Amino acid sequence: MTDRFLKFSTVSSLLGKVALVFLIILGIWGLWGGVGEERIRLATTTSTENSGLLEVLLPPFEKRFGAKIDVIPVGTGKALRLAAQGDVDVVLVHAPEAEERFVSEGHGVNRRDVMYNRFVFVGPSSDPAGLKGVSDGTEALTRIEAQETLFVSRGDDSGTHKKERVLWALSGVNPEGDWYLEIGQGMGATLLMASQKGAYTLTDIGTFLAYGGRLDLKILVDGDPRLRNPYGIIAVNPARHLHVNYPMAMALIGWITSPEGQEIIRTFRPTGEPLFNPVAVP
Amino acid sequence: MEFLKEGILEALRLIRTLDPDVLSAALVSIRLATLSTLLAAVIGVPIGFLLATANFPGRRIVVLSFNSLLSVPTVLIGLLGIGLLSRQGPLGTLNLLFTPTGMVLGTTILAIPILVVFTLSSLKALSPLVRETARTLGASPLMVAWTLLREARHGFMAAVVAGFGRIISEVGIAMMLGGNIKGFTRTLTTAIALETNKGLFGLGLAMGLILLGIGVVVNLALTQVQGR
Amino acid sequence: MFSARGLKKYFGREKVLDLEALEIPRGEVTVFLGHNGAGKTTILRILSLLERPSAGTLSMDGRPVNLRRNALELRRRMTLAHQTPYLFKGSVFFNVAYGLRQEGIPESEVATRVARALAFSDLEGFKDRLGSELSGGEAQRVALARALVLEREVLLLDEPVAHVDVDHINLVIMLILKTREEKGTTVVVATHDKDFCRQVADQVLHLYKGALVDGASDDVGPRGSSGVLPSSKWSDGNLPQRSSPETSGNF
Numbered sequence: 001m002t003d004r005f006l007k008f009s010t011v012s013s014l015l016g017k018v019a020l021v022f023l024i025i026l027g028i029w030g031l032w033g034g035v036g037e038e039r040i041r042l043a044t045t046t047s048t049e050n051s052g053l054l055e056v057l058l059p060p061f062e063k064r065f066g067a068k069i070d071v072i073p074v075g076t077g078k079a080l081r082l083a084a085q086g087d088v089d090v091v092l093v094h095a096p097e098a099e100e101r102f103v104s105e106g107h108g109v110n111r112r113d114v115m116y117n118r119f120v121f122v123g124p125s126s127d128p129a130g131l132k133g134v135s136d137g138t139e140a141l142t143r144i145e146a147q148e149t150l151f152v153s154r155g156d157d158s159g160t161h162k163k164e165r166v167l168w169a170l171s172g173v174n175p176e177g178d179w180y181l182e183i184g185q186g187m188g189a190t191l192l193m194a195s196q197k198g199a200y201t202l203t204d205i206g207t208f209l210a211y212g213g214r215l216d217l218k219i220l221v222d223g224d225p226r227l228r229n230p231y232g233i234i235a236v237n238p239a240r241h242l243h244v245n246y247p248m249a250m251a252l253i254g255w256i257t258s259p260e261g262q263e264i265i266r267t268f269r270p271t272g273e274p275l276f277n278p279v280a281v282p
Numbered sequence: 283m284e285f286l287k288e289g290i291l292e293a294l295r296l297i298r299t300l301d302p303d304v305l306s307a308a309l310v311s312i313r314l315a316t317l318s319t320l321l322a323a324v325i326g327v328p329i330g331f332l333l334a335t336a337n338f339p340g341r342r343i344v345v346l347s348f349n350s351l352l353s354v355p356t357v358l359i360g361l362l363g364i365g366l367l368s369r370q371g372p373l374g375t376l377n378l379l380f381t382p383t384g385m386v387l388g389t390t391i392l393a394i395p396i397l398v399v400f401t402l403s404s405l406k407a408l409s410p411l412v413r414e415t416a417r418t419l420g421a422s423p424l425m426v427a428w429t430l431l432r433e434a435r436h437g438f439m440a441a442v443v444a445g446f447g448r449i450i451s452e453v454g455i456a457m458m459l460g461g462n463i464k465g466f467t468r469t470l471t472t473a474i475a476l477e478t479n480k481g482l483f484g485l486g487l488a489m490g491l492i493l494l495g496i497g498v499v500v501n502l503a504l505t506q507v508q509g510r
Numbered sequence: 511m512f513s514a515r516g517l518k519k520y521f522g523r524e525k526v527l528d529l530e531a532l533e534i535p536r537g538e539v540t541v542f543l544g545h546n547g548a549g550k551t552t553i554l555r556i557l558s559l560l561e562r563p564s565a566g567t568l569s570m571d572g573r574p575v576n577l578r579r580n581a582l583e584l585r586r587r588m589t590l591a592h593q594t595p596y597l598f599k600g601s602v603f604f605n606v607a608y609g610l611r612q613e614g615i616p617e618s619e620v621a622t623r624v625a626r627a628l629a630f631s632d633l634e635g636f637k638d639r640l641g642s643e644l645s646g647g648e649a650q651r652v653a654l655a656r657a658l659v660l661e662r663e664v665l666l667l668d669e670p671v672a673h674v675d676v677d678h679i680n681l682v683i684m685l686i687l688k689t690r691e692e693k694g695t696t697v698v699v700a701t702h703d704k705d706f707c708r709q710v711a712d713q714v715l716h717l718y719k720g721a722l723v724d725g726a727s728d729d730v731g732p733r734g735s736s737g738v739l740p741s742s743k744w745s746d747g748n749l750p751q752r753s754s755p756e757t758s759g760n761f
Contacts, residue, residue, distance in 0.1 A: 418558055
């Protein structure tokens with residue numbers, strides 16, 4: 001004679017066990033399934049990853065070399081720190097001074113210029129500081145400071161932030177006061193805040209275009225050669241960090257600076273207009 | 283809000299088309315939360331059991347510490363994790379930074395106090411008669427322990443649900459120790475952070491809704507297993 | 511079965527039990543009679559090895575009890591049903607089967623023994639009911655069935671009819687006498703109910719403020735053991751309001 005309660009409890013506890021085992025297998029399979037493939041780590045900036053460029057630039061390389069590139073999107077400052085600690089194999093960033101220091105301090109080797117895109121000053125269409133028509137980046141900052149109109153700064157040690165600091169230094173004025181907001185956040189959050197507050201800010205063109213119609217901001221200053229945003233790629237020094245995958249890092253540098261790679265960069269047009277200008281092969 | 287509607291429509295579209303990026307992030311999230319919760323349970327439940335049943339000097343301090351650890355910020359665990367797992371750190375040679383295993387370590391540490399405290403409090407809430415009744419009916423010490431846990435299983439299930447929820451919804455550790463590597467360590471939450479940064483609120487919201495859905499399904503599943 | 515010398519129990523500085531000598535014969539029903547706070551529960555807890563005495567020795571079958579050596583083995587010779595029993599989460603069947611399963615008895619035998627125990631306790635049809643759905647009296651009968659099904663040498667019952675409804679008191683009495691008769695079980699009961707005591711006891715031990723006292727032998731029990739507490743002692747202050755000694759039990 002079978003007991004109904006027994007049967008029920010057996011079935012339900014069996015179901016529970018099956019579910020548990022299933023979840024464990026799923027977990028373990030999922031986490032260690034990728035082992036065996038050669039992986040290299042590329043630290044890059046969030047804006048680079050956000051642009052979508054790497055999704056067309058890297059797969060042909062991965063296919064050709066049978067390697068998987070783990071792209072770690074962080075701020076420029078952090079990307080270089082990760083590289084200095086040997087936690088990644090190669091970095092693709094946009095902060096020329098910091099990159100030079102990185103190389104001269106012996107953290108990285110074989111730096112190559114890859115491409116540039118551009119920074120633009122954006123602000124509300126009412127344009128209280130009168131930036132429209134200004135073509136000089138430092139002049140724009142001087143006007144903003146003179147009017148003390150709201151300006152939102154990334155304030156996060158990113159490439160964009162570094163560029164902004166350089167421009168302030170060149171303009172010879174010191175941004176201080178209630179009108180200057182350092183928010184320590186990414187480009188997207190910075191643009192949003194500028195839009196909400198009717199403030200000016202400095203942005204890379206890629207992120208701005210990606211936001212499209214969501215922002216109440218207009219491009220006001222564009223075209224100053226000093227507003228160029230140059231990208232460099234650097235291999236982590238294998239003499240300092242013996243474990244890094246230096247040959248594969250060099251292969252990646254080779255691919256990105258090859259005519260083929262440069263052509264992919266040149267023709268990458270996510271919003272219809274070109275975003276990056278390749279510079280590796282003249 | 284315009285993007286609320288957009289987000290819901292986008293969520294439905296992503297689910298219907300089984301968008302590979304979203305699917306991969308969802309799977310990473312589920313795996314991460316499942317594995318970490320299990321590990322945290324394996325470690326946390328015995329600790330909670332010990333704290334509830336044994337008496338030793340310093341017990342109160344240990345309990346207090348676990349209670350305080352409930353509210354530890356995830357970025358703090360992330361920072362500690364980076365300090366430990368970075369190439370320059372003491373565990374650097376294991377090469378665990380920016381791997382799923384690294385994330386699992388961090389989120390397991392996050393969930394252990396939850397499992398400990400819930401187990402402890404649910405056992406404390408039991409009548410002392412549970413242990414006595416089991417003993418008078420001839421249960422061995424191991425079976426007494428099992429019976430206590432069985433009687434406290436609602437609390438235990440609540441602990442698992444809470445731990446799972448905390449892990450699957452956190453961003454800091456996954457971002458810092460996982461590195462947000464697409465298809466490898468990108469979870470739903472780190473993907474949301476990224477999409478939001480891109481201004482793709484709809485996509486971010488869509489993934490947020492999927493995250494919510496996972497939470498609901500897990501809760502339902504565990505309630506089902508828990509039975510009466 | 512049990513014998514004890516100089517058994518004392520303190521809770522903090524308060525002495526709750528002080529027994530110079532105690533003998534509980536094998537195969538008989540021994541009743542500790544006394545009112546709340548007399549130490550009945552404490553002595554049952556010591557006999558069932560849930561509580562260690564603060565002083566004194568307890569022997570089983572002439573051998574001193576050593577909990578360090580073979581606690582589980584000793585505990586499995588006896589079982590205790592609490593006054594307000596704890597029923598494990600799950601069905602009545604799960605509860606009654608619990609002890610049998612601890613001993614690794616095959617499921618088919620568990621099922622038949624549980625069914626029989628439930629039938630004896632007038633709990634047929636209860637096996638799928640949840641413990642949490644039962645009334646206090648039903649729960650107490652489940653606890654009795656849960657203890658009886660084990661067929662242990664010693665059965666310890668703390669106020670076994672405290673919550674049982676009037677209709678089932680005779681059933682409990684019958685079950686106690688039956689297990690003594692048929693299995694030779696040593697039964698130790700703690701109760702304040704003199705009526706109930708008289709119907710089951712082979713030996714009555716009066717507890718008052720933690721000590722054994724003599725009672726008037728004509729007051730309790732057909733077997734004429736020690737009798738009931740002097741009424742002066744019953745009337746001192748701590749009396750339970752509902753069952754004053756003048757009205758409960760004696761006519």
